[in-house]
Each structure stands twice: as C-alpha cells, then as structure tokens.
Amino acid sequence: MWASRARGALRHTQVFRLGIYRLGVVVLFGLWLVSLAANGSRDDRQLTSEPLDISLPSLISQDASPPIWTGSTESESEPDALPTPLAASEPTELIEPPPRQFSATFTGDMLLHTRVNKLAKQFGASGQWQRNIPVEITGDVDADGIGLSPSSGYGPLEYDYRPMLAPIQPWIEAADWAVCHMEVPLSADNTRLESYPTFRSPGDIADSARDVGYDSCTTASNHTLDQGAKGAVETLDVLERAGLHFSGSARNPQEKLDQIWLDLGGIRVAHLSYTYGFNGFRLPSDSPWMSNLIDADRIVADAGAARQGGAEYVIVSLHWGNEYIHAPSSYQTSIGSKVLASPEVDLIIGHHAHVVQPIATEGDEWLVYGLGNLLSNMSQLPRRDELLVTVTVTETADGSFKTDLEVLPVFLDAATMVVFPSDPELRPSDINPGLSDELDRSWQRVNDVLKTGSGWDQFSFAGPLGDE
Numbered sequence: 001m002w003a004s005r006a007r008g009a010l011r012h013t014q015v016f017r018l019g020i021y022r023l024g025v026v027v028l029f030g031l032w033l034v035s036l037a038a039n040g041s042r043d044d045r046q047l048t049s050e051p052l053d054i055s056l057p058s059l060i061s062q063d064a065s066p067p068i069w070t071g072s073t074e075s076e077s078e079p080d081a082l083p084t085p086l087a088a089s090e091p092t093e094l095i096e097p098p099p100r101q102f103s104a105t106f107t108g109d110m111l112l113h114t115r116v117n118k119l120a121k122q123f124g125a126s127g128q129w130q131r132n133i134p135v136e137i138t139g140d141v142d143a144d145g146i147g148l149s150p151s152s153g154y155g156p157l158e159y160d161y162r163p164m165l166a167p168i169q170p171w172i173e174a175a176d177w178a179v180c181h182m183e184v185p186l187s188a189d190n191t192r193l194e195s196y197p198t199f200r201s202p203g204d205i206a207d208s209a210r211d212v213g214y215d216s217c218t219t220a221s222n223h224t225l226d227q228g229a230k231g232a233v234e235t236l237d238v239l240e241r242a243g244l245h246f247s248g249s250a251r252n253p254q255e256k257l258d259q260i261w262l263d264l265g266g267i268r269v270a271h272l273s274y275t276y277g278f279n280g281f282r283l284p285s286d287s288p289w290m291s292n293l294i295d296a297d298r299i300v301a302d303a304g305a306a307r308q309g310g311a312e313y314v315i316v317s318l319h320w321g322n323e324y325i326h327a328p329s330s331y332q333t334s335i336g337s338k339v340l341a342s343p344e345v346d347l348i349i350g351h352h353a354h355v356v357q358p359i360a361t362e363g364d365e366w367l368v369y370g371l372g373n374l375l376s377n378m379s380q381l382p383r384r385d386e387l388l389v390t391v392t393v394t395e396t397a398d399g400s401f402k403t404d405l406e407v408l409p410v411f412l413d414a415a416t417m418v419v420f421p422s423d424p425e426l427r428p429s430d431i432n433p434g435l436s437d438e439l440d441r442s443w444q445r446v447n448d449v450l451k452t453g454s455g456w457d458q459f460s461f462a463g464p465l466g467d468e
Helices: 002-013 015-047 114-126 162-174 204-211 228-242 253-257 296-308 330-341 433-450
Strands: 101-110 177-182 216-218 245-247 260-264 267-275 313-319 347-351 359-362 365-368 373-375 385-395 401-413 418-421
Touching (some): 162 204, 162 373, 162 418, 177 204, 177 313, 204 228, 267 296, 296 313, 296 330, 385 433, 401 433
Parallel strands (some): 101 177, 101 373, 216 245, 313 347
Antiparallel strands (some): 101 385, 260 267, 401 418
C-alpha cells in the first residue's frame, strides 16, 4: 500500500518525465538538503558545548591514504581553536651606543721652593681648608693587577697646598684623568726639607694634589735623583700612600716593566714618562730601571711593547728643552717629530722649560712642547705664565681615535702662590684690580706664544664648567 502511494505521488509530480539526467539532479538536490540538516545538528551541539561522541581514530582508517593538497589553503569548516594573533607593536628603534671616550688634563711643574712651602705651612696653620673627602681611585689598577691602598680621607694638612690650586680645581676635577708633574723628591714625614739645587719637599703636596682632583703624577725629571735612590723610592711611597698613580720612575724592575695601564671610558691607555737627564747624577749601576731617560728609539720601542700588551692609546710625557726659552729647541723638534711620527704614540706632553712653549701638530696628533710651571718661586713674569691642557679622546667609526685639545691659560700670583685662570671670562670676579691687570698681561703673553705653534688654529680655549 505504501509503495502504491509513493508511485502515485511520483506520477503526480511527473518526476519520471524528467529523464535520467534530470532525475539525477533531483536526487542530488535531495541529498544536499539532508547534508544541511546534518551540519545544522552538529553546529547546534558545538554551540551548546555538547561533546561529540566520536573519536578521531574511528573516523580514519589505518589504511587510509593521506589527504591530497588541492591547491586551496582555506578550511571548509571552522577549526575547533584558532591561534591568538600577536599584538601589534611599534617597530623597535636600534640605538647606537655612544662612542668610547675619555678626557685627560695635564698641568706644569711642581717645583717647590722654600717660599712655596712656607706659604703652604701658613695655609695649613690657618685651617683654611677643612674638607674631608674619601679617596676613590678612578681608572684601572696597575698592569700587575695590584690596586693602590690610599688613606681613608683628608683633613687638615701641615703643609696645605690646596688653597693655591683651588681656583683651577674645577678643571682638574672635571677630567676623567688628571696628571700633575711632580718634579721634586718628597719627604714621607715632611722633614729634612731642601730646596734648590737638590730638592726634598713636604709629602703633603701629594695629599693636596689628590684632594683637588689629581689622579696621577709623572716623576721623570732632572731632579728625580736629587736625594739618591732612597729619595726616589721614598717619593713613590708617598705618592702611593696618597692614592696617586705615577709614571717615570720605579722601585723595582717589575714596577719598571708594569707601566701605568688605565681603563678610561673603556679605552686601554698607557702613559709613559721620560727625562733628558738627572743634573749630573747617574742611575745606580744596580738599578738602571729606576727612571727613564729620553731616547727616541727606546720610547718608540716602549710604546710598541705597550701596544702589544693591549694599549689602544699611548701618551708620552717628556721633561726636556731649554729653560726659560719659549721656542722649542732643535733637540725637542727632532725627538718630538720622530716619536710622534711613530704609529705607536698618540700624544706628547712636555715639561721643564719653566715657561709656556707652543703647541704643534704632526698630522692629526698633538705635540705640547711645554706647559710652564704650576707651583714655584720663580718670580719673573714669563715664568709665572702657565698652561692647563685637556685632551678629549673619542673613538671614530673606523676604530681609530680623534684627539681634541683645549687650553686654559693660568697665572701664578707671586704674593699668595695661588694659581688663577687668566682668561677674563673665567677668572674670579672679586680679585683686586692690580692682580686683574697682571692676569690681562699674562693672557696676552700666553696667546702670543701659542700663536707661533702649528696647532694654534686647531685647539680651543677652555670655557666655564658651570655646576659640574
């Protein structure tokens, strides 16, 4: 009966009149409707979180062939879980690290005559300087890896040279590495003092120097051996006790080999120091390493050894020239040109002439012939004109180093032994008119000397330091 009714319905719809092809279309259409109904049921279950009672292995035959890629990358149905997209972010800007750089400041001769020491003792007795600053060594330790052991701090000194240097202290402190030239032997207990021609000066000068910002002193000079080998050793003991590095003399052969190695701004620096002679004294036959004599070939060889040891920048200090003569001698120009022409040496700083000498350039390197004095009792006016020089060394893109140089002309007041900047814009505003006139004349004299050097139009003059 059911079959009879079905046949009647088909006749009524005239399906069989459609032919085989059309009949197939109708059948496929019906199957499509059934498929839609099945998918709708599955979607309902997913939306209501009803678990499907189907396991993945039951749907795939172990013998089934892997699916074949048809070129379409789109899935026919939504996956059960989609990966969370990464949050959008701004592109990261690559910041170039700053170039490695350091600054170093150099001043003239510490030549402590009797009158300088007497005024220092008066300053000490007055208690004018009562700062108590803990010592903190900047830079690296010596090459042998042994650090210095300075005292814990400074208070009153018997011989107080700090007030003499106070007006230029800001420029000394501003440098990464500040170097004095200690021309004379020192006494560990401020006794047995002597002046010209064979010096022994109060050891308190070392504490004073460290307190105003010096980090190191060069010690190779014509007075290094004034008090013999014992005096040279005592001088280095005093400097070390005060927390100062040194270069130019040594207490033993190993110390001679271990030149000062500094890590300044990440740059490995070596500083070598030499003198033309010792005023007729000779190095002890059993201690030829005690100090350094100038010899161009030797200096270049020492600088080369420093390079091989890792130095990236080499400074050479030379105690040389004709006293009281502004123009460099032929000896200075010959030695200086030969040493600086070597790729092993980057900078030469000169001492000893007791007057300011010109600043020259050899290629892109500096040759400072003479800084003059710093503290002395030389009353003649040209001998009280002085220089403070600061170099700023910066690494360039190709790994070499560029050296910029600036000068601060200074003047020693004979009445007080106080050192003042002579630049009209940098000197203290409360000085008396007579001293101001002296500073003006000193400023002009120094400029006249500097104009004779080949580096005149390439260096700059120091400016104010503000509150740094």
